[in-house]
Amino acid sequence: MSEVYLKSYSWNEITDPQDQYQTKKHLCHGYDVYGDMLSYADLTDLKLLLLLGKPPSLDEKKIFNVLEFCLANAGPRDFSVRAAMNAGVGGSSPAAALMASLAVSSGNLSGINELKSLIESWQQADEKIESWIWLENKKTQAEILPDFEHIPGFEIKSKVTPLPVLQSLKVLSSVKNTTKIQYLYDHHLALTQYHQKGLTMISVAACVYLDLGLSIEQAQYHYLQAKLVGAAHHAIEQKSLGWKNFPFAKKINLKNDPGFKGLPEIEGLKPCSKP
Amino acid sequence: MQQTLDLESYSTEIGAAFLGERAVYRGKDLHHELGDKTWFELLIFGIKARKYSLKEVKILNYIWLSTSYPDPRIWPNQVMALAGSVRASICLANSAAMALTEATIYGQTAFTKGFDLFKRVNIRLKQGKLLDEILKQEIKENNILYGYGRPISATDERVPHFMKKVSDLGFKSGKYYKIAFDIGDYLKRNKGLEMNISALYNAICADLGFTLLEYQAFMIHCFNAGMLPCYLEARDNAEGDFFNLPVSAVKYLGNHLPRSWPKV
Numbered sequence: 001m002s003e004v005y006l007k008s009y010s011w012n013e014i015t016d017p018q019d020q021y022q023t024k025k026h027l028c029h030g031y032d033v034y035g036d037m038l039s040y041a042d043l044t045d046l047k048l049l050l051l052l053g054k055p056p057s058l059d060e061k062k063i064f065n066v067l068e069f070c071l072a073n074a075g076p077r078d079f080s081v082r083a084a085m086n087a088g089v090g091g092s093s094p095a096a097a098l099m100a101s102l103a104v105s106s107g108n109l110s111g112i113n114e115l116k117s118l119i120e121s122w123q124q125a126d127e128k129i130e131s132w133i134w135l136e137n138k139k140t141q142a143e144i145l146p147d148f149e150h151i152p153g154f155e156i157k158s159k160v161t162p163l164p165v166l167q168s169l170k171v172l173s174s175v176k177n178t179t180k181i182q183y184l185y186d187h188h189l190a191l192t193q194y195h196q197k198g199l200t201m202i203s204v205a206a207c208v209y210l211d212l213g214l215s216i217e218q219a220q221y222h223y224l225q226a227k228l229v230g231a232a233h234h235a236i237e238q239k240s241l242g243w244k245n246f247p248f249a250k251k252i253n254l255k256n257d258p259g260f261k262g263l264p265e266i267e268g269l270k271p272c273s274k275p
Numbered sequence: 276m277q278q279t280l281d282l283e284s285y286s287t288e289i290g291a292a293f294l295g296e297r298a299v300y301r302g303k304d305l306h307h308e309l310g311d312k313t314w315f316e317l318l319i320f321g322i323k324a325r326k327y328s329l330k331e332v333k334i335l336n337y338i339w340l341s342t343s344y345p346d347p348r349i350w351p352n353q354v355m356a357l358a359g360s361v362r363a364s365i366c367l368a369n370s371a372a373m374a375l376t377e378a379t380i381y382g383q384t385a386f387t388k389g390f391d392l393f394k395r396v397n398i399r400l401k402q403g404k405l406l407d408e409i410l411k412q413e414i415k416e417n418n419i420l421y422g423y424g425r426p427i428s429a430t431d432e433r434v435p436h437f438m439k440k441v442s443d444l445g446f447k448s449g450k451y452y453k454i455a456f457d458i459g460d461y462l463k464r465n466k467g468l469e470m471n472i473s474a475l476y477n478a479i480c481a482d483l484g485f486t487l488l489e490y491q492a493f494m495i496h497c498f499n500a501g502m503l504p505c506y507l508e509a510r511d512n513a514e515g516d517f518f519n520l521p522v523s524a525v526k527y528l529g530n531h532l533p534r535s536w537p538k539v
Contacts, residue, residue, distance in 0.1 A: 005524040012527035020521040030531030037536045045536075055537055095367050103374070141417075142391035142487050144377060144384055251284035252291045256302035260293070 059177045067208040070168040073230030080104040088235030089246040101231035112220040117152040118206040153203035161198035180207040322492045330444045343500035351375040352505040359509025360517035372502045389421035390477040422474030423462045433472040449482030
């Protein structure tokens with residue numbers, strides 16, 4: 001019998017009497033993961049059981065699945081995906097690619113700090129559009145991340161909401177018991193007109209997380225991992241395309257160039273001539 | 276109207292690599308003009324483009340040195356040891372452990388909040404407010420004053436060592452260094468809290484003119500020298516040997532008895 005080292009409220013592993021390092025059963029909130037759930041539940045059930053602590057309803061499963069679908073691949077222009085591609089193109093490891101993507105998904109623009117701000121805004125607002133609109137709260141004290149330079153949940157430049165965002169919102173709004181999603185769907189035009197900026201996918205994500213009842217931290221963790229699907233895909237693809245097919249700006253305008261000062265003369269060291 | 280994008284060129288003052296010829300670092304030829312610097316000096320020149328005296332370099336160096344503890348139980352160091360134990364790469368382990376140091380109860384967030392506290396206190400002192408009033412308000416608004424108090428051990432053994440170094444190198448007359456001690460005296464008297472080392476790091480870097488972002492950039496590496504040996508030792512030990520846990524080492528605190536998954 002060993003001393004207790006870790007504790008968990010959700011996960012209970014039962015020791016195999018043959019070997020104290022082997023389990024014979026894993027219980028998640030009391031449900032037998034391999035002996036029961038695996039035959040009757042799916043991955044979404046397990047994810048939502050871990051997040052919610054209870055089996056999800058069909059509506060919860062539906063909006064969660066749709067959100068994961070919508071976040072899965074932001075495409076190769078997305079900053080966090082490009083971070084992963086920089087790993088892939090140089091032959092860095094899969095872990096490096098995903099770590100790079102996670103870092104770039106952690107900030108104020110399309111990142112989990114933006115998601116946090118949006119969820120906080122929703123939590124403070126009532127059902128009037130005027131009160132929902134994100135109020136710019138300049139921080140009075142420094143934090144790791146700087147103040148927002150755009151309105152969370154909205155495009156930084158474009159005045160229109162991208163069609164894929166509207167299509168995602170429409171599909172989600174067909175699910176019952178989704179008050180925040182319904183509100184966003186019903187008011188998206190008014191919101192874009194008010195701010196003169198289009199809505200972004202992170203606005204949709206924030207509403208789904210609120211309708212699921214997730215905490216800000218749970219939402220942030222989920223958002224990060226959901227986006228990794230595309231990051232992984234494009235890192236692998238860029239690796240196979242090779243570095244010659246990865247952009248590297250041809251010119252650099254160095255504003256304070258001291259100029260070429262020559263190379264040391266080393267006896268016997270001569271540059272090889274190109275064949 | 277569509278904005279024209281120039282994807283073929285990039286403007287910068289930070290530097291450039293002219294492959295096969297040279298590299299420029301903040302307007303200087305890296306090999307010709309900076310080649311005799313230590314890597315540490317180059318790093319601080321990269322963060323803040325000014326010359327540092329030998330004494331300034333020494334105190335900044337001691338900030339890194341004095342908090343590099345190679346104890347594999349320390350959280351980022353555990354990541355190193357775990358990675359070494361499962362034979363993951365040292366580079367990825369190091370990157371992950373460095374990411375952890377952006378923590379709240381120690382590391383980057385604590386440095387950030389503590390550094391900002393000194394800046395706020397200084398502004399209010401300049402406005403003529405009394406330190407006691409300022410700190411009462413700070414405690415009321417924030418509860419925690421970063422730089423004071425320490426989990427696990429109330430006393431921070433790094434403080435006297437650092438104070439000696441500061442004194443030897445002639446930095447103890449700095450404005451923020453004085454503020455750090457004035458706040459320390461108040462909290463000792465009123466809350467029974469001791470100053471921890473981050474208050475002194477914050478003060479010295481504020482006195483050396485670092486902005487918050489420059490300070491954050493500088494402090495990234497402050498735990499790094501303690502991390503790498505933890506990985507190396509775990510690699511020398513048997514695979515999977517770093518606190519490998521039997522099943523019974525995890526205690527279930529939940530109140531759910533085994534139950535059946537609902538069948539639809």
